[in-house]
Amino acid sequence: MRLAEAFEQLVGPDSPVEFVGYDSSRAGAPGADLRIEVRSPRALQYLVRAPGELGLARAYVAGDLEVHGDMHDALSRLMGMSGTFSQVPTRRLLRMLREFGGVKLLRRVPPPDNEVRLSGRRHSKLRDEAAISHHYDVSNTFYEWVLGPSMTYTCAVYPEPDATLETAQWTKYELVARKLDLKPGMRLLDVGCGWGGMVRHAAKAHGVKALGVTLSGKQAEWAQKAIAEDGLQDLAEVRHCDYRDVAESDFDVVSSIGLTEHVGKDNLPAYFQFLYEKLAPQGRLLNHCITRPNGEEPAYHSKGFINRYVFPDGELESIGHLVSVMHDIGFDVRHEENLREHYAKTLTAWCENLEEHWDEAVAEVGAQTARVWRLYMAGSRLGFDRNWIQLHQVLAAKPDENGCASMPLRPTW
Numbered sequence: 001m002r003l004a005e006a007f008e009q010l011v012g013p014d015s016p017v018e019f020v021g022y023d024s025s026r027a028g029a030p031g032a033d034l035r036i037e038v039r040s041p042r043a044l045q046y047l048v049r050a051p052g053e054l055g056l057a058r059a060y061v062a063g064d065l066e067v068h069g070d071m072h073d074a075l076s077r078l079m080g081m082s083g084t085f086s087q088v089p090t091r092r093l094l095r096m097l098r099e100f101g102g103v104k105l106l107r108r109v110p111p112p113d114n115e116v117r118l119s120g121r122r123h124s125k126l127r128d129e130a131a132i133s134h135h136y137d138v139s140n141t142f143y144e145w146v147l148g149p150s151m152t153y154t155c156a157v158y159p160e161p162d163a164t165l166e167t168a169q170w171t172k173y174e175l176v177a178r179k180l181d182l183k184p185g186m187r188l189l190d191v192g193c194g195w196g197g198m199v200r201h202a203a204k205a206h207g208v209k210a211l212g213v214t215l216s217g218k219q220a221e222w223a224q225k226a227i228a229e230d231g232l233q234d235l236a237e238v239r240h241c242d243y244r245d246v247a248e249s250d251f252d253v254v255s256s257i258g259l260t261e262h263v264g265k266d267n268l269p270a271y272f273q274f275l276y277e278k279l280a281p282q283g284r285l286l287n288h289c290i291t292r293p294n295g296e297e298p299a300y301h302s303k304g305f306i307n308r309y310v311f312p313d314g315e316l317e318s319i320g321h322l323v324s325v326m327h328d329i330g331f332d333v334r335h336e337e338n339l340r341e342h343y344a345k346t347l348t349a350w351c352e353n354l355e356e357h358w359d360e361a362v363a364e365v366g367a368q369t370a371r372v373w374r375l376y377m378a379g380s381r382l383g384f385d386r387n388w389i390q391l392h393q394v395l396a397a398k399p400d401e402n403g404c405a406s407m408p409l410r411p412t413w
Contacts, residue, residue, distance in 0.1 A: 015027070116309070211237050249277065249280075
């Protein structure tokens, strides 16, 4: 049996994509705008040993499986074909396996070099730092190409559908500032501050004295340089440290933009308790994070592509669970919104930036890392499009001893 024949049996003869096998066989729609190429038998080994998402990802990252065309479109179409594949009788699948090598396909093949498995207790300070370093210490130059001048690696907020990425990121920071009601002289703690975007915005646009903390050494280095170049040293500071090691307290406001995903479900009560204790009475918290659309699925997928290649130890919770934990700590939750469509647009812009700088990115970080990013960002965009994942902002206040939260009667943002 040739590979093209197997492809037709698995997904049907009328597939809207073109398929090319390493045995030179072809199937599907000739000249289609999407072409899938299986370049070596090792791709089949990856798929047999780890059926589904992880096997496909390993084959693609290693270069044994190639996708010619838009990756987001490819993933969307492959998801549509998965239903056909699931209907193939088990007997036919076993016959295919025998014809393409049988037990040889079950032999272990090393995964691509940048697959990570961390040691130590999950969400300990040392392991968290290793997990953050794996993803964020790739290359500041690489991130500049992908993220653009704002160096903002979180969901933007698009004021208009055709707004630029830079305008949308500024709008996001300003939305957070307005929800927190920033005023000159206030003190802001920004946990998981990334490259210091919120810290610099709060200082420059609102005269706030802002402290940001990040576990990424390269992020802190970049942010400190940007603060100096902007002349904001008297107002803005970014430290390379764990948020749990911040000694100061009585902050007027706290922002957490993209950190909660790294905390872990079991640690959420301690996390929100820590933020609660850092706030002065009547202070506000803005928590911005990716969530699951329901509370039924597991939050942690140890064997998934995202955990092995992108965000080690990442855990997504439902918005209902997060709000419940915040309530139980004592926060007065005042406003919540889902911005998932905005994250799909943000990822679209990042994907375009990566493609524009593809050759440079490969030279900077290596082909496998660049391929991880192409796959992960396109897949994430599809996830937000299809409501498999969401992005929520939650605004909460710390009431004083009399229960006063000092919030406006109606939202002012």
